[in-house]
Amino acid sequence: MIVSAKDIHKHFGALHVLKGVDLDVAERELVFVIGPSGSGKSTLLRCLNRLERPTSGSVRVDGIDMLAPSTDINHARQRIGMVFQSFNLYPHMTALGNVTLALRKVAGKSRAEADVLGQAALERVGLADRASHRPAELSGGQQQRVAIARAIALEPRVMLFDEPTSALDPELVGSVLAVMRSLRESGMTMIVVSHEMGFARAAADRVVFMDDGLIVEQGPPAAIFEHPTHERTRAFIGQIQRH
């Protein structure tokens, strides 16, 4: 298992957001996490790279105990790429600058090496010709693809996607999903929080349904979407498909 989270609890003050979640993800697996807003799916994702520190439980990624005090978290995070709903590109840097910053400052590459790797990463998301553009000069879809390039340039072992298409205009969603599909085909392990059901059906190995801080059920996309066993899953999927 490349990702192994055990009995994750997360409290925000009085709020109990995760109530004992286990999630194991195998290498090259694409896991989709769905669930109503407030179900804790984003928080679970953020616990995996310790953007949130779980109140209790354990998280191992690529053999590293993410919660151990002795773990060099900055080093560990290089292996875990993350893509955010709101892109979070650095507005004061070019696309290439966004992609190469961590290559230079974390991976220790020279500027020349980083530029070559960064350019290659932009190529992979189809934006080689936008390297010198600032985020403000790019469409939302292009910004999100630069954000993906920023993550994959570090050659992570796992990629986390937190609602990567939710902030996009419908006509721009396709380009981002296409990049995610090609990433999938290259064998990347991916954990995706999203409601893109079409993409989940086509590409996911497993769909995990969360509600109220717990995993309610999980299985292959066909099983979850066509024959959900739990009432809550059925209700949620019915709701999503009506849209």
Next chain:
Amino acid sequence: MEEMIQAFFNADIARAAMPIVLAGLLNTLLMSLLVVPLGLMGGLALALGAHSRHPLVRWPLMAWVDFFRAFPPLVLLVLLFAGLPFAGLELGGFACVAIAFFLNTGAYYGEILRAGIESIPHGQVEAARSTGLSRLQTTTYIVLPQAVRNVLPDLLSNTLEVVKLTSLGSVVAVPELLYQARQAQSVTYNATPIVMAAVIYFLILWPLVRLLSRLENRALAGRG
């Protein structure tokens, strides 16, 4: 009219006072070159500290900033200059100016920088940390460059005030522009040296004022 010109715009006196006044200008410039970076450094330290997650770091720094913003800089300067000798500590006028400005303008720069830092969305920090950048690297490469850009007009405006305030040094006998001009005035019994100082202040500050309006206009345009 003739008397006015004799008293305020006397060419002979201007010529005689010129070296004295220019020596003062040099000191004003040197003092500005010392107190502006000093204030910026103090302000940066305060802003970063005030952003700390630890209340034991945050609260004293916020109290510090409040205190020195409320304390009139002239009073602070006189207190240091005239008060410290009673504690057996005799600092020169220049050192007192440096300390007073560090305390006073540092507090102002600190508040400006803190506002700049707080204007940066947290997603920026999370994105940077998720790629493995440390807290310090994130502050250095992601937060501060954007924060400074966002508050550049305020930083410049404060700098303008700081340069003007260096004239307070005259109170503690630092031979800066105003002090030198007053020396020349008292020797010549003529106001021309003061007028010269006023013109010089205007000439060095006016380009900064122009730059400031351009920045402010750009900021407004950028917002629209």
